[in-house]
Amino acid sequence: MSTPFIRNHQYNVIKKQSEFLLRTLRTVADRSVLETVRYRAAMTVTEAFSSLTVDQRKMLERISTFETAPDFERHLTELEAFLEPYPPITQKQIEKLFPKNKKLKVPDLQSIDFRFMTYLGWVDVATSRLFIVYPYEGQFIGIEGRLMPTNKKGYCMFCNRHQELAFFSVKTKSAVPDNFSSVGQYVCVDSHACNQSITDTASLEKFILSVRK
Known part of the structure; x- marks a missing residue:
């Protein structure tokens, strides 16, 4: 075996x-x-x-x-x-990661080949928001933010692929109560292609941990 x-x-x-x-x-x-x-x-x-x-x-x-x-x-x-596949995850688990988003549109998990996944990412076109679910130290981390197309090509922060990019902006809590700041990076518009190209998880993990809820 x-x-x-x-x-x-x-x-x-x-x-x-x-x-x-x-x-x-x-x-x-x-x-x-x-x-x-x-x-x-x-x-x-x-x-x-x-x-x-x-x-x-x-x-x-x-x-x-x-x-x-x-x-x-x-x-x-x-x-x-x-291949060590992405850890099993259900729609309910994903929904719990984004409790404030009552109209969360979760992708069809049955159609995804999780063997070739480093992170689960999808875009809600109606709201221009990117959602990412990443397995880290035995648990899942979920982040969401606004995705703004740049109509320019460059290098994705996650996979370092030269491709069409979008600016991914995530709100984070600041040191001052009730105040928020935002952290952003340029990433691939296509998360599937990003997963097929990523060769190192360091940049991805650093970003996710910096904005985690």
């Missing part, structure tokens, strides 16, 4: 290194350069994990041995069995 140990953002690291290595194999003939790129790809992948068993490390380091696109595709498919 496969024991899950790969989180979504780590799987994205493997995907990106696979794509980079394949491009190099197709464009570079120098064997010494190729060997260096192979070594660095394997190192980048294993360094995305804080700890690995001997077997897990060997499995991930196989990326350095592949030659063709089908080899990489097969490897990524095999690794899906080891």
